[in-house]
Amino acid sequence: MAKRGQIVGYAMLEGNQKMGLKEILEKTGVLISTCSNIIRTAHQGASEIQRPDLCVDENLISLPNSVIGCNAVLSAAQNEHLVVIILQDAEHCRMTFTQLAEAGIYLFICFVLFCLFVYLFICLFICFSIYLSVGLFFIK
Secondary structure: OHHHHHHHHHHHOOHHHOOOHHHHHHHHOOOHHHHHHHHHHHHHHHHHHOOOOOOOHHHHOOOOOEEOOEEOOOOHHHHHHHHHHHHHHHHHHOOOHHHHHHHHHHHHHHHHHHHHHHHHHHHHHHHHHHHHHHHHHHHO
């Protein structure tokens, strides 16, 4: 409430003391966009209750959707639902170190067998090529 009151108070100054958003930022350390939102909301609140004073208590109280300066994006029910889904997925995808090691060994064995198969195929190809070239040589 103190920062909100400062921002609205600085915005209400008139004459040579009038402050723009940059000056309010320098004095309060609150972002320009936040200052602008606070001032706009105060003007809307003042027009709704039909009082020209922006510093009425209704304008200085934090909005109900704000939590320690940050707007809450999810409702409490949505937040709980998201936590449940994330925890279910984490339990489903979790592997022990033993399972990870076994999976690693299995992949290593598959890789070695694949390399042996490729090596065997290359050896057979070379042998067959030599056989054909030697066989053709004797046929002439």
